[in-house]
Amino acid sequence: MEFDFSPVITYFPTLVKGIGATLLIGLVVGIMSIIGGQIVAVITLYTKKVVNWPLRFFIWLFMTTPLLLQLYFLYFGLGQWILIPAIVVGVLGLGFHYMAYNADIFIATIKSVSSGQYEASRSLGFGHLATLFYIILPQALYRAIPQLGNNMIIMVKDISVLSAIGIAELVYLSQYAISVTFRPFEFYITIAVIYYLINILMETGQSWVERRAATRR
Amino acid sequence: MDINLMIEIMPLLVKAAWVTIDISVRALFFGFFIASALVALRSSRTPPVRWLARSYISVVRGTPYFVQLLLVFYGGPAVGLRLDPFTCGVVVGAFNIGAYMSEAIRGAIISVDSGQNEASRSLGFGRFATLQHIVLPQAAGLMIRSVGVLAIILVKNSSLVSIISVVELTYQAQRLIGSTYKPLEVFSLSALMYIVIIYAVMGIVELLYRRATRYTYL
Numbered sequence: 001m002e003f004d005f006s007p008v009i010t011y012f013p014t015l016v017k018g019i020g021a022t023l024l025i026g027l028v029v030g031i032m033s034i035i036g037g038q039i040v041a042v043i044t045l046y047t048k049k050v051v052n053w054p055l056r057f058f059i060w061l062f063m064t065t066p067l068l069l070q071l072y073f074l075y076f077g078l079g080q081w082i083l084i085p086a087i088v089v090g091v092l093g094l095g096f097h098y099m100a101y102n103a104d105i106f107i108a109t110i111k112s113v114s115s116g117q118y119e120a121s122r123s124l125g126f127g128h129l130a131t132l133f134y135i136i137l138p139q140a141l142y143r144a145i146p147q148l149g150n151n152m153i154i155m156v157k158d159i160s161v162l163s164a165i166g167i168a169e170l171v172y173l174s175q176y177a178i179s180v181t182f183r184p185f186e187f188y189i190t191i192a193v194i195y196y197l198i199n200i201l202m203e204t205g206q207s208w209v210e211r212r213a214a215t216r217r
Numbered sequence: 218m219d220i221n222l223m224i225e226i227m228p229l230l231v232k233a234a235w236v237t238i239d240i241s242v243r244a245l246f247f248g249f250f251i252a253s254a255l256v257a258l259r260s261s262r263t264p265p266v267r268w269l270a271r272s273y274i275s276v277v278r279g280t281p282y283f284v285q286l287l288l289v290f291y292g293g294p295a296v297g298l299r300l301d302p303f304t305c306g307v308v309v310g311a312f313n314i315g316a317y318m319s320e321a322i323r324g325a326i327i328s329v330d331s332g333q334n335e336a337s338r339s340l341g342f343g344r345f346a347t348l349q350h351i352v353l354p355q356a357a358g359l360m361i362r363s364v365g366v367l368a369i370i371l372v373k374n375s376s377l378v379s380i381i382s383v384v385e386l387t388y389q390a391q392r393l394i395g396s397t398y399k400p401l402e403v404f405s406l407s408a409l410m411y412i413v414i415i416y417a418v419m420g421i422v423e424l425l426y427r428r429a430t431r432y433t434y435l
Contacts, residue, residue, distance in 0.1 A: 066375075066377075069407060069408065072390065077403075184292045184295065
């Protein structure tokens with residue numbers, strides 16, 4: 001039992017590339033899932049049943065089945081009808097998964113904004129849509145921030161699952177390095193440390209955003 | 218939809234679903250003991266013990282379950298830890314969910330008003346008797362609900378064990394998609410099984426919750 005971290009240092013540029021890919025995917029999925037989640041929530045709450053029931057069904061489906069099963073279905077399943085590159089499948093799969101979770105949060109926070117706000121705004125002459133965009137949604141967004149932060153932290157950890165469908169992020173690239181150097185323990189420990197650091201950074205960012213948001217509520 | 222195919226693959230998926238249930242139940246069982254131990258350590262009177270438990274929880278919650286699984290399964294042999302895939306899934310699952318569950322249990326205990334604790338102590342109950350007879354019965358409702366949420370997460374996380382080649386539901390589904398070329402049928406059946414498992418967990422949690430809060434006025 002001896003540890004040799006020199007291969008990790010040799011392959012560090014590869015790992016840095018992986019960190020970059022992971023962060024980039026995280027950013028894209030984060031933006032997509034927050035904006036998309038809000039749109040889905042608004043459509044679910046303010047449209048007729050014909051439109052919102054399928055949406056509610058998909059939110060429910062994404063929340064009750066594991067991410068990996070969804071990714072396998074999208075990657076190996078849809079691949080038989082249309083050819084989509086793995087990276088697109090990965091980003092869309094993760095994006096839809098967290099879009100469902102975020103939509104669920106937004107639905108709760110939009111409902112929690114009191115109906116008096118809506119009535120007051122309408123009686124001041126705002127239209128339905130203007131009320132929604134200028135009065136209801138900003139308040140709902142501020143209330144959703146703590147839970148959104150938690151979701152985004154979980155999401156970044158779930159990016160590692162994308163390596164299962166062959167997307168070259170941190171875990172996948174380290175698996176490549178392991179297949180050359182045969183040093184799984186050292187590499188996976190390094191990956192764990194990197195993820196832990198990213199996590200600490202994100203938690204610090206989350207509490208900063210929450211403090212900022214609290215003053216503007 | 219090819220109904221015949223769905224009937225044909227049903228037994229395979231049911232068998233795989235049993236493995237998913239098996240692995241989750243075992244991990245939950247051991248995870249509960251790990252969580253209880255962590256809660257006890259976190260309220261220890263010696264600072265280093267508290268600090269150790271805190272950093273364990275922080276590290277486990279701060280790294281992906283997927284990476285933990287890979288580290289123990291592929292990295293374990295380097296430190297003399299050789300586990301077969303199923304055991305590895307149970308062990309990593311238990312240690313992972315234990316960290317999350319200890320926070321849930323601690324949160325439930327803390328949420329009980331501290332006056333209850335003080336009143337009980339001043340009536341002559343010991344530290345342990347207070348916990349057993351006064352605090353835990355009041356914390357039980359909240360505790361059961363939040364542990365229930367974690368149990369559902371555990372079931373969904375068990376799909377990642379397919380990466381270390383345990384033949385559970387997701388692994389079987391992936392294999393069947395590859396061999397039958399009928400992704401929609403396979404996916405809807407396996408998704409249905411996850412949904413059944415998750416709703417069963419929710420039902421059990423609800424029963425336990427009602428039982429635990431029988432005498433509580435809320």
